[in-house]
Amino acid sequence: MARVRIASLAEIPPGQMFEYTDGDDRFLVCNVDGKLHAVDGTCPHRGGPLFHGALHGATLVCPWHAWEFDCRSGEYDYNPELRLETFRVEVEHGSVYLVIP
Numbered sequence: 001m002a003r004v005r006i007a008s009l010a011e012i013p014p015g016q017m018f019e020y021t022d023g024d025d026r027f028l029v030c031n032v033d034g035k036l037h038a039v040d041g042t043c044p045h046r047g048g049p050l051f052h053g054a055l056h057g058a059t060l061v062c063p064w065h066a067w068e069f070d071c072r073s074g075e076y077d078y079n080p081e082l083r084l085e086t087f088r089v090e091v092e093h094g095s096v097y098l099v100i101p
């Protein structure tokens with residue numbers, strides 16, 4: 001398990017997303033009403049890059065075919081059993097850390 005500093009808190013203001021990549025792995029951090037949430041950054045449908053989609057409140061919309069996920073839980077809206085993997089994200093002294101298993 002690794003804890004990685006990915007950004008300053010100022011780089012991810014409310015309503016914004018931030019992408020962190022580690023090799024082929026993409027992670028997406030969303031700021032929903034001042035709280036940060038981290039999910040897998042690759043859409044489980046056909047692999048769309050979720051960072052290039054849209055964030056409406058807590059709803060993350062894939063740019064390729066508009067599948068929608070809850071950024072807090074990772075749940076796909078039509079089938080909650082299909083979900084993006086979620087990751088722990090921590091804020092410390094103005095820095096954002098992602099905990100990667």
Ligand code: FES
Nearest residue numbers: 043046048062065
């Ligand atoms: S690749 Fe994301 S909805 Fe199709």
